[in-house]
Amino acid sequence: MESSPRVLLIHEVAALLRVAPVSIRRWVAERRAGRGHFPLPISDRGRLRFLDSDIENFLHQQSQSNVSPQINVLSARKTKRQEREFQERQESARRVLEEHRQSRRK
Numbered sequence: 282m283e284s285s286p287r288v289l290l291i292h293e294v295a296a297l298l299r300v301a302p303v304s305i306r307r308w309v310a311e312r313r314a315g316r317g318h319f320p321l322p323i324s325d326r327g328r329l330r331f332l333d334s335d336i337e338n339f340l341h342q343q344s345q346s347n348v349s350p351q352i353n354v355l356s357a358r359k360t361k362r363q364e365r366e367f368q369e370r371q372e373s374a375r376r377v378l379e380e381h382r383q384s385r386r387k
Contacts, residue, residue: 286332286333286334287332287333287381287385288323288330288331288332288333289330289331289332289333289336290328290329290330291305291306291322291328291329291330291331294331294336297336297374297377297378298336298370298374299370299373299374305319305329306329309321309322309329318339318342319339320332320335320336320338320339321335333378333381336378337378340371340374340375340378343371344371344375
């Protein structure tokens, strides 16, 4: 039996990615304008909600392409420290999603 996808609120997505909710809103606006790659939210009376599978796929694509979703936030010349911190945030978000998936299976 397949479970229904989990819906994440904007503050949950922001916590997973370790960014401010305003960053998520900006990425959604860029995507709607045809410039970004962040998943579009599902419609829920004007509130931003995301499918956990969409966020998981986004993280997987980012890890494969090694492109930071924060490209507009960080300067073009990122320091090694900034890059390392970003990679650590991505790994942490992947672990949290994996733990969530494991807990849903039990």
